[in-house]
Amino acid sequence: MMRSQGKLWLVMLVALTVLIGVGTVKPVAAYNVVTEVSMEADCEMVSAVVHNLSNFFGFEEVELVVDGNVMLHTTLRLDPGQSFVFSGYWADYGIGLDDGQAHNVILRTDDDSVEMVIGPCGGGGDVDIEPGDFRTQTQGGWGTRARGNNPGVYRDAHFASCFPNGLTIGSAAGYSALFTTSAAVERFLPAGGQAGSFVMNYQDPTNTSAGVLAGQATALTLSVNFDLCDPNFGASDTNLAALIVVDENSACYGMSVQQVLGETNTVLAGLPSSFSASQINDCASKINENFVDGQQNNGFLGLP
Incomplete structure (x- = not known):
């Protein structure tokens, strides 16, 4: 016009x-x-x-x-x-x-x-994101045994300092799972099975009632918190948590990575949510796959 x-x-x-x-x-x-x-x-x-x-x-x-x-x-x-x-x-x-x-x-x-x-209007889009600006890993990547320079090496080296109280998914208001060590995360990932919610609290589980959703939540929590904890995790001054879902076909369109992670934990905890377990699992999975090793950009996320 x-x-x-x-x-x-x-x-x-x-x-x-x-x-x-x-x-x-x-x-x-x-x-x-x-x-x-x-x-x-x-x-x-x-x-x-x-x-x-x-x-x-x-x-x-x-x-x-x-x-x-x-x-x-x-x-x-x-x-x-x-x-x-x-x-x-x-x-x-x-x-x-x-x-x-x-x-x-x-x-x-x-x-x-x-x-x-x-x-989202203004900013955003993947045109301003360069290789290495952001990094994510799939749950399979974060679940690897440390070898060479793979994600397992990074996880073992930084877990204790970036998660001094362990890694928790879910919510204290409902059910949650706590992973106390990097080794516990390695044993758990990757998680499979139908996406769902927790029916009890867990500590260092090898599987849960939430199926694949618990694995995607763990992987996303690792990426988001490593990015906040370690300035060398990604080159951008913008936090991974602040990026916006720009895929108009996604149920999470317009949400920030932090909001997606929060909603993922709400579903895991068995608390009321406007998202189904399948919907939020798809969002978390696509975020985890978006910047694998900091070498790719699938275009699911944009700058705020």
Whole structure:
């Protein structure tokens, strides 16, 4: 869309304001119209349609809500079957979305509404991530016996200093598993079986009721905490925990790595979650696979 479209929307709204007022009492009409709405939006622009389904004219209030805040409230006069199109740049209306976050957008009338999530907007993407900036390992990698320069060598050398109280997955509010040594982690990983939740507390287990999810959580916890503990784990000044899931097809789209890990622990603990064990396992698995050995980037994560 051309930038002039955004200015056109602004002119249209100003005209509406002059004619019927924004946020004032709706003018009296012979009939109440019935409307439906549709919307397309990205981090730069929004295009929306309000359609009068009725066979008579009337007036309808319209609101555009971004992250819970009403950014536009106006009243439209709609003829029978008329569609009114809003189209323009967010910036033309003083709406700044370039903050590295995902945003919830709602277009609504008295009769209908449409809701979508856009972003993360600004920053992000894998174009600014260079090889070696970040490192992850699969649960198989973190479960290797130390040899040469493999992940097991790093795990043995840094576990005690980076996990002085051991590594815990799950939550004290529910069930959890504690790994007290690097050797205990090696014996546990990789974990298999159907993703699920803990049904008891564990210490240095070799398997759990949570199946593969416990293994993915352990591997992700190792990568996140080693990155926080050791400045040489990854070259970037940004923490692995702060990276954002940028895969729009993922159930974790828009979440940070730390948020994914937190939700993984919630599911493991058997606490209420909006994610199934399978969904959160897929997110954790793809994070663990994204920067293996610091030599690859699968594009699942972007900068905040």
